[in-house]
Amino acid sequence: MTTRVVLARSLRPAVRRATGVRALGTPRAFTSYNGPVAGLTPEQEEFRDNVANFAQKEIAPRAAEIDKKNKMPADLFPKMGDMGLLGVTVPEELGGLGLGYLEHTIAMEEISRASASVGLSYGAHSNLMVNQLRRNGSEPQIAKYLPKLLTGEHVGSLxxxxxxxxxxxxxxxxxxxxxxxxxxxxxxxxxxxxxxxxxxxxxxxxxxxxxxxxxxxxxxxxxxxxxxxxxxxxxxxxxxxxxxxxxxxxxxxxxxxxxxxxxxxxxxxxxxxxxxxxxxxxxxxxVGNGAKVLMSGLDYERLVLSGGPLGIMQAALDMTLGYTHEREQFGQKIGTFQLMQGKLADMYTKLSASRAYVYAVARAADAGKVSREDCAGAILYVSDRCVEVAMDAQQCFGGNGYINDYEVGRLLRDSRLYTVGAGTQEIRRALIGRMFNEAIAKGQDHL
Missing domain, CATH: 2.40.110.10 (Butyryl-CoA Dehydrogenase, subunit A, domain 2)
Incomplete structure (x- = not known):
């Protein structure tokens, strides 16, 4: 039976609980992820767990090889399609899961946690292509192109x-x-x-x-x-x-x-x-509506892609927690040194603050209140924090952080993409500043 990501009880009335769901993956190593603080419902936590188990089983063990060979395995998109992950925001009647942007962002986060490269390609396919087609395509276009994009038989690109x-x-x-x-x-x-x-x-x-x-x-x-x-x-x-x-x-x-x-x-x-x-x-x-299609999609693009830096940060922190409580110097675990504890605490709080902001913006989008300045602000904030957390992780690994046998160096390399991809940090800052200027010029008392 095809395995699908499902929820025990959906946020969308049309979404039914599917039968035959099996848990994928083996128990994961210690993680700093704090579910209650993330504020997810039980259904969203189940969704996250299913995506995480899938990603840790099917993607994470291959992440180093993907990086080394610089090649996307051909079977990954069909496997993500089997899970329903290529159509998170697509209505059920069109073959998707019929969920919201929060779930889509969570999926982006967990796939990126397993492999940032796979996460980036996933986001480009599922949001930049599939979500745009779902939002703007005609019935004939959706009927022609969407099915194979949802199964992963075809890969999309914007x-x-x-x-x-x-x-x-x-x-x-x-x-x-x-x-x-x-x-x-x-x-x-x-x-x-x-x-x-x-x-x-x-x-x-x-x-x-x-x-x-x-x-x-x-x-x-x-x-x-x-x-x-x-x-x-x-x-x-x-x-x-x-x-x-x-x-x-x-x-x-x-x-x-x-x-x-x-x-x-x-x-x-x-x-x-x-x-x-x-x-x-x-x-x-x-005809002539391309700028409108583009700009409306950019808000959702920035929001969903914000899950990428979250996943990188989570992976970096979890790797660092494991390493610092195995590595010994001066007769004790380096994670017990006060300075190292401070660095770990900073990494954790940066990640937690980033996740809170991104999830809040996603919840607002699902409520029909898309905030252009906050979609830009979310990816602006998490991208900077991601580079900082990845650099701290590499520093905690010492010399090993510069050796390819340890994956933390890859996370630092990957973190830099989000400061220039989907719009540079400078453009994001300019957009937010312009939103303030326009609101004040119009005499508004808030954005």
């Missing part, structure tokens, strides 16, 4: 950024011109830093389609399929920290130094469009 249009997305140069036949668009241009692009089958592409329109009405969103003539995916990008994946550096003693990247295993590449014919029926959200 393409927005370009070499000269990262944070300034409306300056994109990729164009889609309506053909004289009026039944297709001709797309030309390129996109860069596109997560999942080397393994994706379905892409959500943003391109300028309206020449004379103002910037907010010039962009249209399109569904583009792998294999369309003229659509190509480049080689995976060389990421922060080292030479290309195939390179090794010869040392004087004939040993080799293995290259290191952040988010290895989460494939990222450039994509190119050379007179790609995109059917007019593949426009999603309406």
């Amino acid at each position: 393409a927005m950024s370009e070499p000269n249009a990262g944070s300034d997305v409306v300056s994109m140069r990729t164009r889609a011109e309506l053909d004289k036949s009026h039944d297709k668009y001709i797309m030309n241009g390129s996109k860069c830093w596109i997560t999942n692009s080397p393994i994706a089958s379905t892409f959500l592409i943003y391109a300028k389609s309206e020449k004379d329109a103002k910037p907010s009405k010039a962009i249209t969103a399109f569904l583009v399929e792998k294999g369309m003539p003229g659509f190509t995916v480049g080689e995976p990008l060389d990421k922060f920290g080292s030479p290309p994946p195939s390179a090794t550096i010869a040392a004087s003693n004939q040993l080799t130094v293995t290259p290191l990247f952040q988010m290895r295993g989460s494939p990222t590449a450039e994509i190119f469009f050379d007179n790609v014919e995109v059917p007019a029926e593949n426009v999603i959200g309406g």
Whole structure:
């Protein structure tokens, strides 16, 4: 029987308790996670436990290999599909779990705790692609594309950024011109830093389609399929920290130094469009509404992706707690030294404060009160704290923290992604400041 993530009693009336649920995974090592403080309902705790058990069994044991080989295992997306994790916010009648953004964020957290690389690809697929299709797609588009995205047979990818249009997305140069036949668009241009692009089958592409329109009405969103003539995916990008994946550096003693990247295993590449014919029926959200589709999705993107840093922090703290209570110096466990206790306490409180903020924003979103400044604020706050916690973890490991036999170094490398991905920290701060300015200029007494 297909295993599904289920709840004993759903927050959504339409969600039923499925039968035949089995617990996955073996008992985990000591964790600092505090359920009552997280404020989850019993149903949400059960959801979290099921996702955690799945991730610790199916993903965590392979995390080091994924990082070393820089390759996403082909079976992981179908397995996440079997669990229902690829459609957390998709209604049951469409094949999803019909749950909320809090559960989606929890899933992102637990998968990222097992492997940040898998978590990043999961978030790009389940939120940036699936959730956007669910929110903006037409019935025919949903019927055509959603089923295989939910099972994991197809992987999804969103393409927005370009070499000269990262944070300034409306300056994109990729164009889609309506053909004289009026039944297709001709797309030309390129996109860069596109997560999942080397393994994706379905892409959500943003391109300028309206020449004379103002910037907010010039962009249209399109569904583009792998294999369309003229659509190509480049080689995976060389990421922060080292030479290309195939390179090794010869040392004087004939040993080799293995290259290191952040988010290895989460494939990222450039994509190119050379007179790609995109059917007019593949426009999603309406012609000229691409900016609206994009901006509305960014709030949910920032919120759900905030679970990534939470998972990295939880993994870093749990690894550090285990290590500091095994490693001995001066005849005692290093975790019993007062200075080390202080560092562990700081890591724990940073994680706990981050989780409280993210979960609060997710609960508000589920109540229909999406806060743009707080979606930006959540990922801003947790991303900075994540880097700090990962650095503290590496410091607690001493010299071993710089050795690849210990996974804590990978967590530090991966933590840096969230300070630039899904918008830089500077853009997030600017957005929050602008929200204050606009509210005050309008004479509002609160945001």
